[in-house]
Amino acid sequence: MQPTITEERERLAPSIAELERVFATETRAVVAARGLTRTYGKGDASVHALRHVDIDITEGKLTAIMGPSGSGKSTLMHILAGLDQPTGGRVSIDGVEITRLKEKKLTQLRRDKIGFIFQSFNLLATLTADENIVLPLSLARRKADAAWRRSVIEAVGLQDRLTHRPAELSGGQQQRVAVARALITRPAVLFADEPTGNLDSRTGGEVLDLLRRSVDEFGQTVIMVTHDAGAASIADRIVFLKDGRIELDEDRMTRDDIYDTIKNLETPAATVRVAVGAER
Ligand SMILES: Nc1ncnc2c1ncn2[C@@H]1O[C@H](COP(=O)(O)OP(=O)(O)OP(=O)(O)O)[C@@H](O)[C@H]1O
Numbered sequence: 001m002q003p004t005i006t007e008e009r010e011r012l013a014p015s016i017a018e019l020e021r022v023f024a025t026e027t028r029a030v031v032a033a034r035g036l037t038r039t040y041g042k043g044d045a046s047v048h049a050l051r052h053v054d055i056d057i058t059e060g061k062l063t064a065i066m067g068p069s070g071s072g073k074s075t076l077m078h079i080l081a082g083l084d085q086p087t088g089g090r091v092s093i094d095g096v097e098i099t100r101l102k103e104k105k106l107t108q109l110r111r112d113k114i115g116f117i118f119q120s121f122n123l124l125a126t127l128t129a130d131e132n133i134v135l136p137l138s139l140a141r142r143k144a145d146a147a148w149r150r151s152v153i154e155a156v157g158l159q160d161r162l163t164h165r166p167a168e169l170s171g172g173q174q175q176r177v178a179v180a181r182a183l184i185t186r187p188a189v190l191f192a193d194e195p196t197g198n199l200d201s202r203t204g205g206e207v208l209d210l211l212r213r214s215v216d217e218f219g220q221t222v223i224m225v226t227h228d229a230g231a232a233s234i235a236d237r238i239v240f241l242k243d244g245r246i247e248l249d250e251d252r253m254t255r256d257d258i259y260d261t262i263k264n265l266e267t268p269a270a271t272v273r274v275a276v277g278a279e280r
């Protein structure tokens with residue numbers, strides 16, 4: 001006997017649910033790195049800052065990079081952003097392999113596709129907040145889309161500070177200018193290196209809210225290096241580095257779980273003292 005439509009539907013339901021799950025989770029990698037290594041120095045004195053790192057950064061997500069001091073966070077971020085070259089491996093941004101680009105093309109790609117937020121704000125002291133915000137566009141001789149400019153300025157809540165110079169703004173306000181400056185070009189990816197490192201917890205929280213909203217409301221892709229478990233708890237994904245390797249790669253975590261994970265990573269593995277020959 002032929003199955004009824006209802007029976008067929010019931011039979012297929014699990015596969016349809018599975019397909020829907022796959023489609024929902026399948027996202028595009030905006031940044032993809034394969035086999036990244038970075039070695040400083042040569043011979044006995046060489047430091048392996050990155051050891052064969054593979055990573056895909058998905059579009060429209062906030063990814064935090066954490067790990068003990070010296071684990072390779074800044075090195076990884078600088079290489080992903082095309083600010084430093086790896087010793088081995090490759091990186092693509094938005095489908096373009098940046099590790100093969102010549103300096104001029106790389107500069108252009110950075111300008112068009114990448115936004116940066118630094119720990120120390122890095123605003124130009126002689127420019128007003130507004131001029132700082134549109135600086136990346138001015139440098140590229142592009143005009144801001146008026147509606148987008150308004151949305152960004154509203155999002156960072158700086159409508160009544162636009163004519164102020166950095167020295168006339170609080171640290172939190174300066175960092176909000178920096179966030180707006182990074183968003184104004186609608187970069188494929190926004191990199192933030194310890195964006196709350198120089199802020200107290202309240203203003204730091206405001207900047208984190210802003211980064212989170214740029215992901216939720218504008219679909220921005222964000223990669224943030226942070227030491228702070230609270231900051232990392234706003235991330236969709238947390239990548240933990242140790243000794244130049246990805247040690248853990250987790251979805252959203254609570255602040256407490258992040259804190260415990262970091263504490264574990266920082267505990268050096270039991271070291272065994274071995275007497276190596278005569279003392280020098
Ligand atoms: N220019 C350099 N020359 C030599 N060694 C370097 C250089 N830059 C970084 N290193 C080394 O590479 C390793 C990784 O450094 P990196 O700055 O990426 O660490 P990090 O995780 O960002 O640390 P922190 O949390 O302290 O900022 C460290 O051992 C560091 O000493």
Ligand SMILES: [Mg+2]
Nearest residue numbers: 070073074075
């Ligand atoms: Mg660092």
